[in-house]
Every structure is written in C-alpha cells, then in structure tokens.
Amino acid sequence: MTVLPTLPVLLPILGAALTVVLGTSVATQRVIALTTLGAVATVAGVLLVAADRTGPVVAALGGWAPPVGIALVADRLSTLLLLVSTLVALAVLVYAISQRIADYGRRMASSTFYPMYLVLSAGVSLAYLSGDLFTLFVSFEIMLTASYVLITRRTTTQTIRAGMTYVTVSLLSSLLFLTAVAMVYAATATVNLADLSERVQTLSPGLRTVLSLMLLVVFGIKAAMVPLHFWLPDSYPNAPAPVTALFAGLLTKVSFYAMVRTQTLLFPHDQPWTLMLWFAVATMLIGALGAVAQNDINRLLSFLLVSHIGFMLFGLGVSDARGLSGATLYAAHHITVLATLFLVSGLIVRRTGTVALDRMGGLLRTSPALAVLFAIPAMTLAGLPPTAGFVAKLQLLQAGAEAGVGSTVVAGVVIVASFLTLYALVKVWVRVFWGTQAQTVEDPDPDDELEVGTARTPWPMYAATAGLVVVSLAIAVFAGPLSEVTGRAGADLVARDGYRVAVLGSAP
Template sequence: MTLLVALPILLPLAAAGLSLAFGRFADVQRVLGMVVLGVLIVDSAVLLYVADTFGPVVLQVGNWPAPFGITLVADRLAVLLLLVSSVVTFAVLLYSIGQRITDYGRGASSTTFHPIYLVLCAGVSLAYLSGDLFNLFVAFEIMLSSSYVLINRRATATRIRAGMTYTIVSLTSSLLFITVIALVYAATGTVNLADLAQRVAELPDGLQTALGLIVLIVFGVKSAMVPLHFWLPDSYPNAPAPITAVFAGLLTKVGIYAMIRTQTLVFAHNESWRLMLAIALITMIVGALGALAQNDINRMLSFLLVSHIGYMLFGLGVYDTAGLTGVILYVIHHITVQATLFLVSGLITRHTGTVALSRMGGLAKASPLIAVLFALPALSLAGIPPFSGFVAKLALLQAGVEAGTWSAYAVTGGAVLTSLLTLYAMARIWTRVFWGRVRKPEADPDPEDELVVGTGTTARAMVISTGLLVTVSVAIAVAAGPLAEISGRAAADLMRHETYSTVVLGGDP
C-alpha cells in the first residue's frame, strides 16, 4: 500500500519527463497526460478506502524512520482532497486539449504545456501527502514554478503585469515560509509535523503564538485570505480559462489545507478561535462586495473565490469537530464548483469574444447547453438546495450556531448575508449574459490563433469536460450523507491529532 502513496507524486513527474521527450508528438502527449491523471483518480479512490477503513497509510521514504527522513502520510483528509483534485485536473486537461491551449507554440517547437501541467499535479499531490514542513514548502515551490510558466505561456503586456504581481507575492510568501521553517527548526530541532505536534506544545506560550501567526500569514497569502488577497483578482482573470480554473480550484485550497493541517496538528487551540472568526467574516463580506463592483466576468468570479475562502476560515475558527466537518465538505464542494464556473466562463468568452458583462446577451437562446452548465454550479455556489453548496453551508451554519458564542453567531449571520450577495452576483451574470437580445461575437477569429474567441462555437471536449465537473458537483450533493460521514471522521482525526503523531512516529494507533 505504501507504493500507492508515492504514486501520485512519482507518476506525474515521470510522465512529465516522457511528455517532454515526445514533445513533437501531440497525440502521445495528450494520451499520456489523460492516462496518468486517470490512474491518479483510481489510486486516490483506493487510498481513500484504505485510509477510511484501516487508518492512515504512511511511507517513510528510503526507510529512514520519522522524524529523520521524508514522510508521506495518506490520511482521510489528505486522500479525500487528493481524489477531488485528481478529478478536477483530469477534466481541466481535457478542456485544455479541446481549447487547443495545449498546442500553443507547437508550430515552432514542442509544446511545454503537458510536462508543466503534470509537474503542477505532482506538486499538488505532494502538498496533500507531505508529512513535514520542509517538503510542504517544496510542494508549494513545485506548484508555483509550474504556475509561473502556465500563467505566462502566451505573453501579452497585461498578462506579464499580472504575472509579475503573482510572482512577486508568491516569492515573498515563500521567503517568509522558509524563514518560519528555520525558526521552527531552531526552536524544536525538527520539521516533521507529527514530531512538531509534541515539541511545539513544550515551547513558551508567546513563542508558540508568534510562530503560529507567521504560519497563518504564509498560508493566508497562498489561500487569498483578506487582507492578503489583493494579488488574486489581478492575476487569475488574465490567464486562459483552464489555467484559471485549475488555479482557482486547487492552488488556493492547497493553502487552506496547509492552514488546517498546521493549525490543528502543530498549533492546536482549546476553544473557538476568535481571530480566525473575525478574519472569516471580513473575507466573506469584502470578497462579495468586490464581486458586485465588477463588469469583467472573470474578475467577478475571482472576488467570489476570495469571498468563499471565508466560509472555510469560518469552520476552522469554530474549531470543533462539527466546524471542521463543514470545512472539509466546503473545500470539496468549492474545488469542483469554482473550477467549473471558470470553465463555463471560457465557454462564454469563446462565444461572445468579450469578458465584459455589459457587452453580452442572449446566450441562453444561442446556446442553451452553456446556460445549463452555468446555472447548476451557480446555484450551488449560492447555496441553493439541494446542491452541494447548500449541504456544505448548512453544515457550517449548524456548527456556528452550536458553538454558542457571540463571535460565531456574528459570522453565521455574515455567512447568510454572503450567500445572498453571491446569489445576487450569479443572478446578475445570468441576466447580463443569458437574457436579452442575442449579440454577435465581437472578435474576428484568427485561424492561426490557438486561443480563438468570438467564434460562436465551442469544441466538444470543452463542453464534455465542463459537463463532467457539473456532474461531479451534482454527485457530491446526491452522496451528501456518506460524504458527510467520511468528512466527520476526517474532522475527528484532526481533533485527535495524537493518532496522527503515533502512526507517523511508528506507534500503534
């Protein structure tokens, strides 16, 4: 079983090398990428069954015992998010092939899209499975170096400016991350998460608080937590739709995962976390109000992404099993729905040739299928029953009420208000894009351009991949009962972090 833990990291990296070697053979690259990501879905599903039935699967790389070697840990939380992320990366790759972004530059030389995309997938897997702070840092650097290439593959002045903002902020957070790792190692003599769970508790309270806040800032930047979110609305909308989708769906959620893992395992709390509850409320409201001020559909979705990060912070701030269960459900829902909405935005742009809501209209008549593909995830994001967003939000609202504190009540009210603002934003997109008179595409498509917009048509693979994610989102709602049970067990594991430490360090849980 330990081989299954290494596979999500090693297989994409090996496939990236092969894909680069076969760079001039488009069909080989496409098939290789799709097969590898399909295998990762199966591998993640098997790991989820094993972790849920028998407990965490631990791989000590090179047979070096923890805490001295590299440790990979596949527990319920890590594998659950790995499975959902694998499905999203599979669908986004299919969409990218349909949009032909994968072939950009192929006329002059072999394309680098497939190798870089596979390296990104390996980085995401390593982040979920990493059992120590340093390799978590390595995972983020793998993801960020890949994302630098993907976001700037087709250089324009606007994209370069946005890429520079993204690069500078990411490098700054990385420098802060490696600094805090050095401080933690200096204070404890280890970077292994399971070992840190024991050693950090022995540090003076003030030092614990300082280290915990620095770690919170690092992952707050990476997850676009307000007020550290300013880089996201300027960076994500300028990338092609599938790149934005995988960034919005996965990269910010990896930051949330790292925050949950460290703040429950290493810097544990004994009661509701008022600072986090305050940040959650501010993030919800600021993001939602920012979305309502936008005319660019991608910027509106980016601000909504920031807003809904607040829901995940809300559950972490409640800091009990019910709150963490809600967080896990919400992350699963949001990975799928947010990626889907950006893919649908790509379909809309493909038809209309513009991202400006004020210059769209009548798409429901021109393309009813796109209208359906937008409506389902939009209703889910707004929390309308019986969709997955409603299930996740209901779990969070119940946790907030059961917490019984005035701060939790305030954030619960803010969560309801944010849902209404999200519904208004989705209704605004619907009325501007899909109602009214049909408008002709604004752009004249260039047959030599791999990223054509304004064609009035969409490739079948783009529609199929978007429909796949919509189906997954609906399936999450249908399977809400079993999924909530698994999430509840994962949340209980987080609250009983002694089990994690015991298993990793070689004991019997």
C-alpha cells in the same frame, strides 16, 4: 499499501519526463498526460478507502523512519481533497486540449504545457501528502514554478504583468515560509509534523503565537485570505480559461489545506479561534462585495473565489470537529464548482468575444446547454438546496450555532455572503443569457491565438465542463456518506493522536 502514497507524486513526475522526451509528438504527450492523471485519480480513490477503513497510510521514504526521514501521510482529509483535485485536473486537461491552449493556439505546437501541467499535479499531490514542513515548502515551490510557466505562456503585456504580480507575491510568501520553517527547526530540532505536534506544546506561549501567526500569514497569502488577497483578482483573470480554472480549483485549496493541517496539529484551539473568525468575516464580505461591483466576468468569479475561502476559514475558526468537517466538505465542493464556473466563463467568452458583462446577452436562446452548465454550479456556489453547497453551508451554520455567540454572529455573515453571491451570479445570468445579443463583439486580447467570438466550440470542451458538473452533483447525491467521512476527518484533526501514532508509532 505503504507504497501507494508515493505514486500520486512519482507518476506525474515520470509522466512529465516522458512528455519532455517525446516532445515532438503532441498526440503522445496528450495520451501520457491523460493516462497519468487517470492513474493518480485511481490511486487517490484507493488511498481514501484505505485511510477511512484502517487509518492513515504512511510511506517512509528512503527507508528512514520518521521523524528523521521524510514521510508521506495519506489520511481522510488529504486523500479526499487529492481525489477531487485530480478529477478536476483531468477534466480541465481535456478542456485545454480541445481549446488548443495546450498547443499554444492554432499557429504552433508547444512542448512545455504537458510537462508543466504534470509537474503542477505532482506539486499538488506532494502538498496534500507531505508529513513535514520542509517537504511542504518544496511542494509549494514546485507548484510556483509550474504555475508561473502556465500563467505566462501567452507573452502579452497583460499576462506578463499578471505573472509578475503572481510570482512576486508567491516568492515573498515562500521567503516567509522558509523563515518560519527555520524558526520551527531552531526551536524544536525537527520539522516532522507528527513530532512537532508534541514538541511545539513545550515552547513558551509567546513563541508558539509567533510561529502560528507566521504560518498563518504564509498560507493566508497563498489562499487569498483578506487582507492578503489583493494579488488574486489581478492575476487569475488574465490567464487562459483552463489555467484559471485549474488555479482557482486547486491552488487556493491546497493552501487552505496546509493552513488546516498546521494550525490543528501544531497550534490547536480548545475554543473558537476569534482571530480566524474575524478573518473569515472580512474574507466573506469583502470578496462578495467586490464580486457585485465587477463587470468583467472573470474578475467577478475571482472575487467570489476569495469570498468563499472565508466560508472554509469559518469552519477552521470554530475549531471543533463539526466545524472542521463542514470546512472539509465545503473545500471538496468548492474545488469542483469554481473550476466549473471558470470553464463556463471560457465558453461564454469564446462565443461572445468579450469578458464585459454589459456587452453580452441572448445566450439562453442561442446556447441553452451553456445556460444549464452555468446555472447548476451557480446554484451550488450560492448554496441553494439541495446542492452540495447547501449541505456544506448547513454543516458550517450548525457548527457556528453550537460553538457560541461569536460563532453564531459569523454564521449570520455566512447567510449575508451567500445572498451577495446569489445576487452577483443572478447579475451574470441576466446580462449573459437574457436580453438580446450585442451586435458587435471584441476580442478581449487581440494577441490571443485562441478562437473567440464564434459559435464553433469543440464538443469535448462542453463534455469536460459537464463532467465537472456531474461531479458536483455527485457530491450532493452522496452528501450523506461524504459527510460521514468528513466528520471522521474532523474528529481526527481535533484528536491528533491518530495522526501521530500512524507516523511515529507511539502515543504522546
């Protein structure tokens, strides 16, 4: 069992190596990539069951025991998010293969997509399972390298500009992250998270505050927390639909996970965290208002992505087991629903040939299946009952009501942001699916080799999107058992001792 935490990292790396060696056979690359992600999803499911039954599963790499050696830790929080993230990555890969973005359009095959896709998956897995700050830093650099290649595969002016914005901001946050790691090590002589959970408490309050804020800024940039979100709406909409879906579903949530892990383990709060609640309010409202103002469907979804990061920040700001449980459940549902909406957006743009909402219309008659694929995740994101979004928001609202006056006010903002989300998505529905279809369509990117403005859509693209819709519905159907798992995960985050004992083998 202690070997299992290494497999979600090792399998994608080995798969990436095989796809490079066998780069001349695109079909073989596809089989390797799909098989690898399927295996990772299976391992993640086994780890989730094991962690929920017996506690965190720890793998000490190289035979060196923590805190000296590197440890991979699979607990309830990390394995749940890893499982959902891998299922999303698998569905998005099927979509990408069918759209032919994996083969760089219709003109030529490419040997870079599958290796980079698997390397990104390895980085995501490593981030969820990292047991120390430096390994967490390495995982983000792995994700940065792979994601930059994926976001700039189409060498157009827009994609290069978006890629430069993305990589510049990411490198800045990486520099801050490395500085924070160095400061933590200088102050405590360790970077192991379990060991730091005790040693950080011996530091002066001022130094603890500085270290906490530095890590908050680092992960706030990567998670697109307002006011550090400016890069995301300019970067994500310029990537192909499956790449944007992958980034929207995984990368921001990995950063939120890192924020939760470090802040709860190293800098715990016994009372609601006022600063985080303010960040949550700003993120929810500014993101939702930005979405309402958009005419570009991808920019609208990007701003909604920012807004709903604020819902998770609210759960972190409440700083109790119920709030963290709600944030975990919301993150799991958000990974799925945002990826689904961006995939649906790709299908819409493929049929209409434009990203402008005011140039669309009439798809309810010509493509009712596409209307259903949009309506279900849209209702889930808006939090309409009985969807998974409603269940997660209800947990957050209950946590806010129990936490005190300040949290209750923020809970009111959750309701306002939810109505703004509903308004933005209704605007998309009205303009895309009602009315008459525009007579003239335009290719949003003339240099894009992917086929747009056509009704010819491979069925696996619909099947992959429908698969994610089924996953989001399953989260709602099994909301009871999942809420129990996330409840235990929230209790673990507040208690902290279970994590430390599992890694170091001794109580503080």
